[in-house]
Amino acid sequence: MRSITKLICGGLLATAVSSALAADGQAIYQKGGSNPGAIACITCHGPEGMGMDAGGFPHISGYPAEYLNKQIHDFRSGTRQNPIMLPIANGLTDEEALAVSQYIASMKSPKTPEVTRAKKPEGEGETLALRGDWTRNIPECVVCHGPGGVGVGTSFPPLAGQHPSYLKNQLHAWKNGTRKNDHADLMGHIARALTESEIDAIAQYFSGLGK
Template sequence: MSAFPCVSRTRGPLCLLLILIWAVLSGGTAMGQPAAQGPTLRPDTMQARVAACTACHGAQGKAGTDGYYPRLAGKPRDYLYHQLLNFRDGLRQYRPMTHLLTGLPDDYLLEIATYFADQHVPYPPASRPAVSASTLEHGRVLATRGDTARGIPACVACHGTSFSGLAPAIPGLLGLPRDYIGSQIGGWKNGLRRAAEPDCMADIVQKLTPEDIGALSAWLSSRTIVEPYVPDPAGSTTLPAECGSQAQQR
């Protein structure tokens, strides 16, 4: 078997990127020149294979440092798997992710999703965003009660009683940067992000105003996580809308 694990498991640009990352982290470069001493990845392990992921999403997928790349660690396996499929197949638009995943088989994407779902690392402390108290209160009401007059269900109705997600495929909403939350809701709203039909999130976000999105992003990102922060069990609640991604179980 090759010293570079991706050779036997992947093809194309992801393989090349993994080789480069592996070479640098193991003390060399693609040109064979010495590099600064750093952590060594043992070949043919999932830790080595997902080096291209953790380069942006942080060690063990605990989140990037720039407020945009989200946490992967501990998310429901099927949620992570569906997102990998969606990036690869064009339902979710972000060119670097699509570039890395093009050509990778479903079973390998499931392995990647399982690896990150099994990682459990502490969450960073929440920080209060620089918004008004009325904005935070508006976000709290939408997240916990929704707006029945506009047909907007509460976030908590789908995303778990502690906003920690619902197995097998609905993610938690806490521990995410404010900018990331806002950008993803915006992605649903403008069609850059989609899911299996019926796409319940796409329907809900069309009812949200820019003020709603800003308030939700601010309130959710300001919440302190109480451990253990794990998804609610499958079947523990009845969803207010039919969601294709929840029904699309592996």
């Protein structure tokens, strides 16, 4: 019985992998998915995946595929809310979502400087990024997002070099509850504790690391 179960599970896994491979991630990124609602990612995120600050569209090239795929599913479920991404996420099949996530992850991303907590912070944004404010139970950003906000694993995305408008929009989304796809409301707690000037300072700090 165990052998049969292993064969079945192995067959299902092979089918999922082959389905993902059958979907062309590059074509989806550049031309859109099979459903007309899933418009091409290049429309908002640009040919190199660098996004557009003026429109609030984030830089996504080089982000972990697992993280990107999860965000697509979170837009579907409503734990992330965005009127542009909702129809796209709903229009993509699971195989297309995985394939385009893998393609975006393979795209080159600019190198950013590594800034450790050993650096003496200057200014409000860098102080919160490197030291936090434990009098208000606000941990330093780099404790989760890594030195200089380069990103850690598949759960904590890069912050360095991200557009300031996007960073500010996401902190506001965590703060007002329109984004709630983190573990144990960690980001919600942090965002609600930040003032508007602190949100702006953090966004400007991490954005500047990619310049």
